Amino acid sequence: MRDFSSDHRWLSLNTATVRKQGDLTAIIEACARHGIRAIDPWRDQVATIGLERAVRAVRDAGLELSGYCRGGMFTSDAARRTEVRDDNRRAIDEARALGAPCVVLVAGGLPQYSRPGSAASKDIAQARAQVDDAIADMLEYARAVGMPLAIEPLHPAYAADRACVNTTKQALDTCDRLDPQRTGALGVALDVYHIWWDPELMPQIARAGKDRLLAFHVCDWLVPTKDILNDRGMMGDGVIDIKSVRSALEAQGFSGYSEIEIFSNDWWEKPMDEVMRICIERHRTMV
Numbered sequence: 156m157r158d159f160s161s162d163h164r165w166l167s168l169n170t171a172t173v174r175k176q177g178d179l180t181a182i183i184e185a186c187a188r189h190g191i192r193a194i195d196p197w198r199d200q201v202a203t204i205g206l207e208r209a210v211r212a213v214r215d216a217g218l219e220l221s222g223y224c225r226g227g228m229f230t231s232d233a234a235r236r237t238e239v240r241d242d243n244r245r246a247i248d249e250a251r252a253l254g255a256p257c258v259v260l261v262a263g264g265l266p267q268y269s270r271p272g273s274a275a276s277k278d279i280a281q282a283r284a285q286v287d288d289a290i291a292d293m294l295e296y297a298r299a300v301g302m303p304l305a306i307e308p309l310h311p312a313y314a315a316d317r318a319c320v321n322t323t324k325q326a327l328d329t330c331d332r333l334d335p336q337r338t339g340a341l342g343v344a345l346d347v348y349h350i351w352w353d354p355e356l357m358p359q360i361a362r363a364g365k366d367r368l369l370a371f372h373v374c375d376w377l378v379p380t381k382d383i384l385n386d387r388g389m390m391g392d393g394v395i396d397i398k399s400v401r402s403a404l405e406a407q408g409f410s411g412y413s414e415i416e417i418f419s420n421d422w423w424e425k426p427m428d429e430v431m432r433i434c435i436e437r438h439r440t441m442v
């Protein structure tokens with residue numbers, strides 16, 4: 156396992172971590188101040204400053220990307236299928252322009268939450284089937300332009316409103332169905348927040364193997380968790396054994412960034428430079 160204790164060259168910052176403190180330009184400038192050499196930006200943050208400006212800012216700062224957040228929200232009623240497809244194709248185009256290594260996919264839950272305005276449904280099995288079909292469709296476009304897709308399984312607490320893909324096994328089953336040759340076009344983004352509790356986690360990481368492990372996200376699970384979406388912890392403040400998960404990924408040959416992704420009402424209150432300083436410190440000691 157790589158030694159992170161003496162530098163933070165493998166730290167990437169998911170830009171949602173400091174989304175309330177400044178726009179993408181300000182975040183990129185702060186990354187330069189702190190010697191952070193990679194980010195994973197969100198589409199809305201890119202849209203706010205404009206794609207061209209974002210591309211230039213990333214290039215001028217010499218930043219790499221560890222992913223692009225996010226594509227997906229595949230579940231909808233029939234009237235919105237074209238919108239879903241076009242939206243996801245645009246995500247791929249943006250990711251290419253920015254030089255991202257993959258588009259992170261959050262599947263979507265029940266259609267009325269994934270794509271508001273869609274007819275309400277309680278059929279989660281149907282939602283899951285729809286996700287597979289939509290990823291198959293998106294994959295054709297992604298393959299044609301050489302952009303890998305990384306399915307991020309989300310904690311089951313989000314099954315209704317964010318993602319009905321809830322375990323690493325489920326995400327890998329989809330990968331095996333749609334990309335049985337393991338071409339590198341389809342894999343998973345594993346986020347410790349979503350997967351740490353899963354008794355099948357370790358065997359599933361081994362099953363994934365290097366070619367399916369496209370991204371690794373870190374933060375921590377606080378006890379108690381006050382808000383299921385926006386109360387993620389800083390690494391080391393919660394109960395996740397992050398090092399053993401990273402060790403399992405690296406045993407498969409994963410050699411990418413450890414991407415810090417913290418949605419937190421508490422951390423959004425603190426100055427950006429303080430958050431980045433602590434991220435670096437915890438990356439060295441807790442990741």
Ligand code: ZN
Nearest residue numbers: 307346372416
């Ligand atoms: Zn994540």
